[in-house]
Structures are given as C-alpha cells and as structure tokens.
Amino acid sequence: MLDVDAVTEILREAAEAAVLPRFRSLSEGEVTEKAPGELVTVADREAEELIGARLRDVVAAPVVGEEAASDDPGLLRALYGEPVAWLVDPVDGTRNFVRGDTRFAVMAALVRHGETVAAWILRPTEDRVYVAERGSGTWRDGVRVRREPAPADPARLHGSAATRFLAPAAKRRVEEAATRFASMGSGSHCVGVDYPLLFEGGQDFLLFHRTLPWDHAPGSLMLTEAGGVCLRPDGGEYRPGDDAVGLLCASDDECWKTARSLLVG
Template sequence: MLDVDAVTEILREAAEAAVLPRFRSLSEGEVEEKAPGELVTVADREAEELISARLRGVVAAPVVGEEAASDDPGLLRALRTEPVVWLVDPVDGTRNFVRGDTGFAVMAALVRRGETVAAWILRPTEDRVYVAERGSGTWRDGVRVHRAPAPTDPARLRGSVLTRFLDPAGRHRAAEAAPRFASVGPGAHCAGVDYPLLFEGGQDFVLFHRTLPWDHAPGTLMVTEAGGVCLRPDGGEYRPGDDAVGLLNASDGECWKTVRSLLLG
C-alpha cells in the first residue's frame, strides 16, 4: 500500500529546507534563465534533489523531475517504458516565486502503466496540501473535496485561458469567445494554483496548450477525482507520457462541451 502521508512529509520537509528559506531572499546569482522565458533557481534544484532521493525510498522507481528533464530530455522516455515513475515539480510557478508572489507550489505524482494514480500539491506559504489517489477522491488538509456542476449558462462561467503558447489563431479565437463568459483570466502562471481553483469552485474551466507532465499529472487526477473533467481538445484522455498539446479542464461534462464549442470551435 502506498504511504501517502510519507510523500506529503517529504514535500513539506523539502519546502522547509530548500524553498521557503529562499522565498523573497534570492540573490542575483541564485536565479538563471534555463531557456528563453524559463527561470530556474537554486531552490528548484535543491528541492528536486531532496525530493527525488527520498521518493525512491517510498516506491523504488525512476524519478522524472522538471529540472533533471530540462538537463536531459531523454528522461521523459521513462513515462512510456517504465511500469512505475515518479514525477516531481519542485517549484511550480518559479516566476511567481522569483517575484516574491505566493502563487507557487511543490508537486509530485506517481504514474503506473502510463496513468497517474496518486498526486500531491503543497502550497508552502499557506501550509496547505492537496492529495488524491485514483478511486479514493481528492482531499485538502484531510477534508474531501467535491466539485459541483457549473451553471449551464455560458454567461455565468468563469475560467482561465493560458495564451502564452497558443498560436495567433488560437489567441484570436480565445479573444473572440471571452465576452461570452462571465470572466476569462490569464491563469495564475502556476498549475498548482490553477487546478485547485477549478476543483474547489473558484473557476469553472481552464484551457492549457503546453502540457508538461510534472505540471499536469497532479492536477488532472485531482480534478477528475473531485468530479471534474480533464480531456484533450479532441475529447481524448490525458496521459502524462503522451506528446499531444492542449488540455481543457472543466467542472463537469456539460461545462466541458460548452466551453469546447465556444473556445475551440
């Protein structure tokens, strides 16, 4: 049986040791641009090393961390070739973290035979933790979370569309559709914030284009276990190891269909 609490404790301890001491205390030399527009900090690297080493003691499996995979993209093959894989995002929302914004998270997920079976999102500055296991629901600080259906009228729906990686045509469609909804925001620039907003009722839908596995494996499991829907724009299932792009997440099936028709045509 998976020791869910042990993983939660690993994330908490890594946050206490490597992340929180650097929050609003980063020096210039502790922040780098690993790719155009993509930041990494000493906190990301140290937290990932701490978490990865200890997760192997919970379940002996390869660890695919965001920073390790940035250095060696070949690590992603493990999601297609290995029966069990850990995913780690040591600081999701690094740009927010660098700015001194509390919108960041520490995340992990366990993938078996290509499907996410357990997930964790820790919000260190709030000391808040979300946990999900396939078939056992989504939990916030020990209290089960259920996502109620959204309103059927599009004019009452609230959501986010992350346009950064959309092509010009996709951005144009999103801009044209936005007035049909109650509100459409740009997202929190942190999956560990955007997903809980969806399954806790703060928004009704969220559209992503880029779907890196460490960003989306934790949240998609939590949304579906809370009663929501996470599907590719063509209606296909999301799997952490696939190479597809685009992911539309919604409070329920009818909401998903409504948003799909308005946003994506």
C-alpha cells in the same frame, strides 16, 4: 500499499529546507534562465534533489523531475517505458516565486503504466496540501473535495486560458470567446494554484496548450477524482507520457462541452 502521508512529509520537509528560506531572499546569482523566458532557481534544483532521493524510498522507481528533464529530456521515456515512475515539480510557478508572489507550489505524482495514480500539491506559504489517489477521491488537509456542476449559461461561467503558446488564429478565437463568459483571465501562472481553484469552485474551466507532465499530472488527477473533467480538446484522454498538446479542464461534462464549443470550435 502506498504511503501517501510519507510523500506529503517529504514535500513539506523539502519546502522547509530548500524553498521557503529562499522566498523573497534570492540573490541575483541564484536565478538563471534554462531556456528563453524560463527561469530556474537554486531552490528548484535543491528541492528536486531532496524530493527525488527520498521518493525512491517510498516506491523504488525512476524520478522524472522538471529540472533534471530539462537537462536530459530522455528521462521522459520513463513515463511510458517503465511500469512505475515519479514526477516532481519542485517549484511550480517559479516566476511567481522569484517575484515574491505566494502563488507557487511543490508538486509530485506517481505514474503507473502511463496513468497518474496518485498526486500531491503543497502550497508551502499556507501549509496547505492536496492529495489524490485514483479511485479514492481528492482531499485538502484531510477533508474530501467534491466539485459541483457549473451553471449551464456560459455568461455565468468563470475560467482562464493560457494563451502564451497558442498559434495566432487559436489565440484570436480564445480572445473573442472571452466576452461570452462571466470572466476569463490568463491564470495565476501556477497550475498548483489554478487546478485547486477549479475543483474547489473558484473557476469553472481551464484551457492549456503546453502540457508538461510535471505540471498537469497532479492537478488533472485531482480534478477528475473531485468529479471534474480533464480531456484533450479533441476529447481524447490525457496521459502524462504522451506528446499531444492542449488540455481543457472543466467542472463537469456539460461545462466542458460549452467551453470547448466557444474556445476551440
């Protein structure tokens, strides 16, 4: 039986040891670019090492961490080549973290046979934790979260679309569709914030193009376990080990269809 609380405690302790002491205290040499426009800090690397080492004691399985996979993309094969694998995002929203913005998270997920079966999102500055297990619902600090259906009228819907990696034509379509909704922004630049906003009712849909597994495995499971929908724009199932692009998440089936018709066509 999976010890869910043990994983929660691992994330909390790593945040206390490696992340929070650096928040608003990073020196210039502690922030670098791992790719153009992609920041990494000493907090990311240290937290990932701490979390990965201890997760193997909970379930003995390979650990696919964001920073390790950045250095060695071959690690991603574990998500479909191994029966069980861990995913770790040690600081989701690194750019926010570097700026001193509290919208960052520490996340983990457990993948079995290519499907996410358990997920954790910790918001360290608020000591707030979300947990989900497949078939057992989504929970915030021990209270179950259920997403209610959104309004049918698109003019009453609120959402966000991450357009940075969209092709020009797709980006234009999304920008033109924005006027049809009550509001549509670009998100918080931290999926550990955006997914909870969706399944707790603060937004009604989310559109992504790039779907890195450590970003989307935790939130997608939480959304579906709370009653929402998370599918590829063509209606296909999301699996963290595949190499497809695009993900549309919504409060319910009808909202997903409405958002897709306007944002994707």
